[in-house]
Amino acid sequence: PxxxxxxxxxxxxxxxxxxxxxxxxxxxxxxxxxxxxxxxxxxxxxxxxxxxxxxxxxxxxxxxxxxxxxxxxxxxxxxxxxxxxxxxxxxxxxxxxxxxxxxxGTKDINLARPAEFIELCNDVLKYIKFRNENPVPNVMTILQGLGSPQEMFHVDEKWHTENFSWGNARTQRKDFWTKGVELRWKEVQESVRTRLISCYNCPMKCGAIISIPGLSAYMMKCFTKLTYTMAAFVDDLDFGFKIAQRATEYGVDGFSTPQIMAFAFELKESGILTDADFAGCPSDNEGKFYWLLDRIVRREGIGDILADGIHWAAQKIGKGAEAYAHNNIKKHEQLPLKLGMLNPVYFLMYATGEKINITQIEGQFPQAPFATMEEREEFISDWIQCPDDKFKQIVLDWEFRGERSNPHYPTVDMSVDIVDWQEKMHYIDDALGVCAGLSSFPLKPPYHMHNYPKFVSAATGIDMDEDGLTQVYNRNRNLLRAVNVRRGLRRADEVPPEDHWKKRFPELEAQLLDAYYKFKGWNNDGIPTKETLQALDLGYVAEDLEQRGIIKNGQD
Ligand code: SF4
Structure with a gap:
């Protein structure tokens, strides 16, 4: 602001x-x-x-x-x-x-229709209050509320610590969350968390000021609390908060950086990297991570190679290191999560997303079916955000087992529809500059497809409706795709990590990609066609792709 x-x-x-x-x-x-x-x-x-x-x-x-x-x-x-x-x-x-x-900035902000805008804001505030008092039932705690994942508030980390994979996204520790760990982690979090904080004028409090004696204070939100601790196989959360302070001052991403370090230590264990690469590195898990973090941000020694991320480091190191770069999509490190049965909606989001992180692609549709019909009916009963009743029917019919379960249900076409809706909300958030934590990311958020056009109209005076906003989304989605296509992105790149799900279905996955591309108006290699771009007033982009020989005349 x-x-x-x-x-x-x-x-x-x-x-x-x-x-x-x-x-x-x-x-x-x-x-x-x-x-x-x-x-x-x-x-x-x-x-x-x-x-x-x-x-x-x-x-x-x-x-x-x-x-x-x-x-x-x-x-x-x-x-x-x-x-x-x-x-x-x-x-x-x-x-x-x-x-x-x-x-x-000290100027006023002028709105086209301020009274109407404030009324819409008040409705949103009321809804946030309602949602905070009425968490979504029958879903994981982390999915019940609004905002970015409430990691600074919650202290129960049983699900993440036992279901995410430690080290280089490899090892699940099913019995990690003992009573002793629970008490210790709670004590640590509450002692370093000076206070919960919100962003400018937001009623949520997703972040926290973290103050550790002897270190300067910093702001933390989301999963960085866990990522270093889990990547380093350190059992004490205290380490996570301390190394994150240094990492925040260095200015590095808390998702990728710990994975890069875990990848490096795996290569050392396997003999691909040697003691010479780690000369002077301490042997304890905490010390190792501090040592390597210091080298990566300074691009010193092996840190210089690792500073380019796992994909490029593996290429440079060679000697089989590529096989250890197992948790990347489109050259970027992903959530350290390994699951059983392929979920068709998540397959498509992981494969085709261009925003790298699944939390920037997924959102308003449930991640898993509800166990009973009562739970499903309860969920759809106040689903005001749902853009079309067909999505409610999918929730009603989706089962854990049998014909109407993953990987064949939601069906291919349903999966494409769901992904399109999820993506749409994230792209609209980006265009408007609204936090995903109150719109595209959580279940049942206060900003959604039905009220967004009203906000845009009241703020700008532009006569916006849902179709108009969808057109904006489609333009942005295709523009972004065209930029990446220019840089070489093709269907062959649209693959989730091979071990993300134990049970994979190559034929179904190919059908999902085919259907998604067709729905988007892209060719079978994931490239927007000339007609698609022209229909979105992006004829100049089509010309550019033609000049580069990427779109060929008469070829779809
Ligand atoms: S703007 Fe978003 S991240 Fe910030 S406090 Fe509000 S919901 Fe949370």
Missing amino acids: ELKHAGYDKVIFRGKSPKLVYIWIHNDKVEIRDASHLKGKGAVETQELIRQELKEPNAQVAAIGLAGENRVYTASIEQGRSSSSRLGMGAVMGDKGIKAIAVR
Whole structure:
């Protein structure tokens, strides 16, 4: 919102700076300032140093740490109560020589129809209150509420610690969550969690300030609480909070980075990497992880190779290392989760998603069937977010076993429909700049397909309806696909990790991809056709793909 108050919707940086700089946007005035004195400073520390330097305690600052400066592929951008973590955006910022972007905006924000807009906001607030008081029943605790996963609030981690895979996404520890662990983890979390915090003006509290004696405080939300601990096979949550403090200052993604380190230690155990690669590395699990994290963000020794992520590191290392890069999709590390029976909806989302993380693709449709008809009826009884009654029927008919169960139910066409709806909501959130935690990600969120067009209309004065918003989504989805297609993305890349499900069905999976591409108006290699692009006013994109020989005339 600070940027909006300064008078901007988005800021686009072109080109690179020859020396490290930061950008200072103060309403209409924009300055490029020297940042050489901030070189090597932490991503959180930098935010405060810039506020002091500018004498602007209310400026919002987005900054990178050492990882971004050194173009580590998992580098994040940290900002107050949020973090842009996936896909290495921090490396892009570092490559451009931008250490930070500071913004102070004091202008009013003008709405086309303010009274109508505020009324819609009040409805949303009322619904959030209702949902907080009435969690969705009969689903896992983590799926019952709103917001990003409430990892800072919940202390019961039995499900994650026993069902996620530890180390390099390999090992389930089915008896991990003992009474002793439960008590210790609760005690640790409650002692370091100074307070729960929300983003600007949001009634949810998804994040927390973490304060550990002797270390500077930082903000944490979502799964980073668990990822380092589980990747390193360290049984004490205390380690997770401590290493995450260092990692946040370095500015790295908490999903990929621990997996990269676990991958490296697996290669060492297998003899593919040697003692020489790890000269000086401590032998204990905690020490090993700190040591390697320090090397990755500085690109020192083996850290330089690992800084490019598992896929590229495996290619460079060779000697069979590729087989250890087993938990990637499209070259990116995924959730450390291994399951039994193929779920057709999740197969499609994992395979075709271009947002890398499943939490940025999945959302408003249940992850699994409900056990009884009563539970199903209860779920659909107040499902106001559902865009079409056909989805309610799927929920009613979906079983754990028998003909109407995974992998053949939801059917191929139903799966495509469900995925399209899930994706649509995420793409709309991105276009509007709304948090997925209140829309595309949770079950039964306050923002959905039926009220979003009203918000857009009241805010902008644009006459928007559901079809119009769907058109916006389709344009964005196809534009993103075209960008990746230009960079070589093809059907062969649309594969989940081979071991994500134990039971795989190659024929069905091929049918799912065929049907999804057809539904999208793409050819059988996942490339948008000329007709599809033209129908979305993206004729110039079709021309570009034609000039590059990617779309060939007369070929679908
Ligand atoms: S729901 Fe979204 S905006 Fe609100 S506190 Fe959670 S992450 Fe922040």
